[in-house]
Amino acid sequence: MNNFTFYSPTYFVFGKDTEKEAGHYVKRFGGSKVLIHYGGGSVVRSGLLDRVKNSLQQESVPFIELGGVQPNPRSGLVYQGIELCRKEGVDFILAVGGGSAIDSAKAIAAGARYEGDFWDFYEGKPVTDALKVGTVLTIAAAGSEGSGDSVITKEEGMLKRGAGGEALRPVFSILNPELTQTLPAYQTAAGATDIMAHVFERYFTNTKEVEITDRLCEAVLLTMIKEVPRVIADPNNYEARANIMWAGMVAHNNLVGVGRDQDWSSHGIEHELSALYDVAHGAGLAVIFPAWMTYVMKHDVNRFAQLAVRVWGCQMNFMNPEETALEGIERLKQFLSSIGMPINFRELGAKEEDIPLMVEKLGLGETGTMGNFVKLTGKDVEQIYRLAL
Structure with a gap:
């Protein structure tokens, strides 16, 4: 066996109705203004997004929204998210969805604290600083809710690349298996x-x-x-x-x-x-x-x-x-x-x-x-x- 270090500080909240606690955990981990990042579709139709927003309102945590994440998340929306976070003074990103929403949130979190092009991280530059990220998971797949990894597709040339670093590991992740029951x-x-x-x-x-x-x-x-x-x-x-x-x-x-x-x-x-x-x-x-x-x-x-x-x-x-x-x-x-x-x-x-x-x-x-x-x-x-x- 090789020498190794292992540090996995994500706080997991597992079980039924746990999405209703999102506001509590955002506040607990220091979020004072939140970007809720999601895809759309089922997150909206199922009422999940409203439950998450209500939980933030109950904790008096202000938030803004950015939907539109696609499967194989795109760089264009990441650039929009970075600009929005800087403009609105966001200090916490809450991803509501699957691996695509979480990966996109991580990319925004890294880019918002970086003066250069966030794509530098997807060409090998280590991520050492990022906004805090929390997740409300809706599909068991990518494992992004517990990892420091992110994969983004750059529209110019359709290049799909990964980035990683402990700064991207979510501070908390809410895992309610009920949210996956409507998946095809x-x-x-x-x-x-x-x-x-x-x-x-x-x-x-x-x-x-x-x-x-x-x-x-x-x-x-x-x-x-x-x-x-x-x-x-x-x-x-x-x-x-x-x-x-x-x-x-x-x-x-x-x-x-x-x-x-x-x-x-x-x-x-x-x-x-x-x-x-x-x-x-x-x-x-x-x-x-x-x-x-x-x-x-x-x-x-x-x-x-x-x-x-x-x-x-x-x-x-x-x-x-x-x-x-x-x-x-x-x-x-x-x-x-x-x-x-x-x-x-x-x-x-x-x-x-x-x-x-x-x-x-x-x-x-x-x-x-x-x-x-x-x-x-x-x-x-x-x-x-x-x-x-």
């Missing part, structure tokens, strides 16, 4: 796939002797395998929703990733799909991850076989562990398909002729690489896209 099955499944992908990015490591985090990763995956079909069958299953919602946070606040090298190439490869086609991030990951696994499996066959046995219940073939590893990948594809996820380019709506463009936009050039488990060149990425056809 496809969104639920895409969110679940994203959760599983966050675990896979950490599970496939070259670090030895990380049994505790291996087991934690496997526990999250087993939970998803059990609970996702239950909520697809019965969207109002509160207990299953609750397990999925907490799994989403655990999968990405880095509890399951400490002490080990992590990969993250599949997320980068997928970002080009969702940037180009505006597909759900989880749906893109459902296509990319099995292809990536197939391409890199021989690098550490025993790790893939371990996953197949411990998570998918495969029988270990000690004479031919590669057979076990491949069976595990096939079980993953079958599971994703069973919950309504695409597993190839055709089902996603992606096109073979766009592969060279997506590889180019990754910016690896002739010598650059991505990932850690296996360092991938542009040619490797092209082969992974083709395996996903």
Whole structure:
């Protein structure tokens, strides 16, 4: 196990009706003027936005609003939010929604305290200062409610990039599983796939002797395998929703990733799909991850076989562990398909002729690489896209 530091100070408020406490927690964590940042649609129709606003009014906390966040959140709205925060003297951002609203809120929070272009952070500049962010989560997926990470799409060139830093970790997050019960099955499944992908990015490591985090990763995956079909069958299953919602946070606040090298190439490869086609991030990951696994499996066959046995219940073939590893990948594809996820380019709506463009936009050039488990060149990425056809 590698040396590590782990600091996860987010205060979690979990359970039914907890969104009604948003004003209390904004005030508790020092917010004196709030930007409520959200998408629209269901947040407004369901009355959630009104409940959040009422909670702020009850605590006499003034607020302004900025809606319009899209899936795969855009830079244009971030610039609007930064300008609005500066103009109105906002010192706290409350994101109401899923990962897109939270990621956009984090970008605004960083940009409002920065004299340059906020996009600098999405090109590698560390975020060391930001406005405080709180969240009211409506979809279990990105894990942004418990992480210091944010992903934004820049409209100029449709570049999808990530930024991170402890300054972006929410000071509090309200998690009410009831708020996820109205999600369509496809969104639920895409969110679940994203959760599983966050675990896979950490599970496939070259670090030895990380049994505790291996087991934690496997526990999250087993939970998803059990609970996702239950909520697809019965969207109002509160207990299953609750397990999925907490799994989403655990999968990405880095509890399951400490002490080990992590990969993250599949997320980068997928970002080009969702940037180009505006597909759900989880749906893109459902296509990319099995292809990536197939391409890199021989690098550490025993790790893939371990996953197949411990998570998918495969029988270990000690004479031919590669057979076990491949069976595990096939079980993953079958599971994703069973919950309504695409597993190839055709089902996603992606096109073979766009592969060279997506590889180019990754910016690896002739010598650059991505990932850690296996360092991938542009040619490797092209082969992974083709395996996903």
